[in-house]
Amino acid sequence: MKLILAGFVIGAVAMISAAPRVKLANGMLEGMEDASGVRSFKGIPFAAPPVGDLRWKEPQPVKAWSGVREAVQFGPRCMQQSLFGDMNFRSNGMSEDCLYLNVWTPAKTGKEKLPVLVYFFGGGFMAGDGSEPRYEGPSMARKGIVAITINYRLGVFGFFAHPELTKESPHHSSGNYALFDQNAALKWVHENIAAFGGDPKRVTIAGESAGSIAVSAQMASPLSKDLIAGAIGESGSIMGALSAAPLAQVEKQGEKLAAALNVTSLEALRAIPADKLLESAAKAGAGVGRFSPTVDGYFFPEPPLQIFKAGKQAHVPLLVGWNSEEMGGRALMRGQEMTAANYEKAVRGMYGDRADEVLKVYTPGSSPDEVIQTATDLAGDRFIAFSTWRWADLQARTGGKPVYRYYYAHPRPKMRPEMGNATPGLAGGVVRNSGSQPPPPPARGAVHSAEIEYAMGNLDSNKVYAWTPDDYTVSKTMLEYFANFVKKGDPNGSGLPKWPALKADGKGEIMRIDVESKAVAEPHHDRYVLLEDIASKSAQ
Numbered sequence: 001m002k003l004i005l006a007g008f009v010i011g012a013v014a015m016i017s018a019a020p021r022v023k024l025a026n027g028m029l030e031g032m033e034d035a036s037g038v039r040s041f042k043g044i045p046f047a048a049p050p051v052g053d054l055r056w057k058e059p060q061p062v063k064a065w066s067g068v069r070e071a072v073q074f075g076p077r078c079m080q081q082s083l084f085g086d087m088n089f090r091s092n093g094m095s096e097d098c099l100y101l102n103v104w105t106p107a108k109t110g111k112e113k114l115p116v117l118v119y120f121f122g123g124g125f126m127a128g129d130g131s132e133p134r135y136e137g138p139s140m141a142r143k144g145i146v147a148i149t150i151n152y153r154l155g156v157f158g159f160f161a162h163p164e165l166t167k168e169s170p171h172h173s174s175g176n177y178a179l180f181d182q183n184a185a186l187k188w189v190h191e192n193i194a195a196f197g198g199d200p201k202r203v204t205i206a207g208e209s210a211g212s213i214a215v216s217a218q219m220a221s222p223l224s225k226d227l228i229a230g231a232i233g234e235s236g237s238i239m240g241a242l243s244a245a246p247l248a249q250v251e252k253q254g255e256k257l258a259a260a261l262n263v264t265s266l267e268a269l270r271a272i273p274a275d276k277l278l279e280s281a282a283k284a285g286a287g288v289g290r291f292s293p294t295v296d297g298y299f300f301p302e303p304p305l306q307i308f309k310a311g312k313q314a315h316v317p318l319l320v321g322w323n324s325e326e327m328g329g330r331a332l333m334r335g336q337e338m339t340a341a342n343y344e345k346a347v348r349g350m351y352g353d354r355a356d357e358v359l360k361v362y363t364p365g366s367s368p369d370e371v372i373q374t375a376t377d378l379a380g381d382r383f384i385a386f387s388t389w390r391w392a393d394l395q396a397r398t399g400g401k402p403v404y405r406y407y408y409a410h411p412r413p414k415m416r417p418e419m420g421n422a423t424p425g426l427a428g429g430v431v432r433n434s435g436s437q438p439p440p441p442p443a444r445g446a447v448h449s450a451e452i453e454y455a456m457g458n459l460d461s462n463k464v465y466a467w468t469p470d471d472y473t474v475s476k477t478m479l480e481y482f483a484n485f486v487k488k489g490d491p492n493g494s495g496l497p498k499w500p501a502l503k504a505d506g507k508g509e510i511m512r513i514d515v516e517s518k519a520v521a522e523p524h525h526d527r528y529v530l531l532e533d534i535a536s537k538s539a540q
Helices: 003-017 155-159 162-170 177-196 212-220 247-260 267-271 274-284 306-308 338-362 368-398 470-486 523-536
Strands: 023-025 028-030 039-044 068-070 099-104 115-119 146-150 200-206 230-234 319-323 401-409 422-424 430-432 509-513 518-521
Touching: 003 212, 023 177, 023 274, 099 177, 115 177, 115 470, 146 177, 155 177, 155 274, 162 247, 177 200, 177 212, 200 212, 200 470, 200 518, 212 230, 212 306, 230 470, 247 274, 306 368, 319 368, 319 470, 338 368, 338 523, 368 401, 368 523, 401 470, 470 509
Parallel strands: 028 068, 115 146, 115 200, 200 230, 230 319, 319 401, 401 509
Antiparallel strands: 023 028, 039 099, 099 146, 422 430, 509 518
């Protein structure tokens, strides 16, 4: 009996000692290894907690720790309200102390020099977390990539600007703290990723929605552009979606919120408990409590659009695209019946003396189905697809490196029967129907955010949908394209349909991703050229 117990104890000790460890400049980490050999290290601090006097300051260095720090639990998610039904958090609660990242690596020695993927989550800069299962990295790691998810400050904590903050800043800027967090994470990667077997010279940044907007922002900033070797954008860019506003404009918004809170000093603002500040900003509404990125003269020396037009952004390969139903057509109609006449009326109300040109390229047709499809196309383009097209177009013209554009067209399958009377929501989540409201119409295509689990190889992490063999086929293709791009700046590889890069004038074939993916001629180039002309002239 004693021998058996002794053997058990020895075995247990061996299991404990087998936990993977890495030594960083700040101390030792101990993570976990799964059955496939992928090692994970979760909840790693990449900056000091942005609390107290560090609220609304650029992220500060992490303090060293003694002994071995356990890295098996996701850190807290950043302060946020519950806004989106498709977000599933595994974070260790919610806190203003939230600047943590997570690493998945197949490396065993720390000498492999593998390509690195850093993924920024989406959520409108208001919600989201690096612990969401759809973003996690084991599938990428099994492709020979070190995969990372990061947290960044959100909402009023991530973008609040105020004249007093600008005055105290050594760079005379305020706002953009979320973007500084991402920059700090990239600096951390450059300094530490070799210990995980990654190559700091082969870092690709990626993201979806607000995460995609953040990727374009990091490309534009002189603080980050030399830290990245490639970029992937899924639906969104800072050049038209959640655009950067002039600093003075956002400062005035900050003054209004401070007045609403009845505080007159930065000290008092920083003393407000995080949960109260979050609630107060939400109550203040979009015009006061919701802040945008700022053209602060430091992170963005100029408006990002001008940076890209002048070719001052990161000159790196770009893989970028959008989905076939980024927004439902009914959002365009504002409750009006979906008829050709009502559609034309809506377009004329939005575009004035340019309406005839818009109606020429967004022709509603005569049948109800044609009207719905055209309204869906225009709604999606206005919401996020046009800004994504603009990013690809400008990078092809001024970025000096290949640009690969996709159009994701594969709709999600039916929901699992056990989901009951739930219906898919706008952002791909679920809405529990109470019976008092009619359910939303079924999706016509691939809704906003639908591609994430496919691209990251994480279909099995989403229990809402009844995945079919076709879904796994699409995921295999998209994961291969993304992994190839991370490895060599080119999505092409053996067994995949050929994906041509755009031409230097922004024209060329795009990859339509579906069960049978293939490169096709861009079907609506004229639409985006017109929207570009309208946007450019309205900005003058």
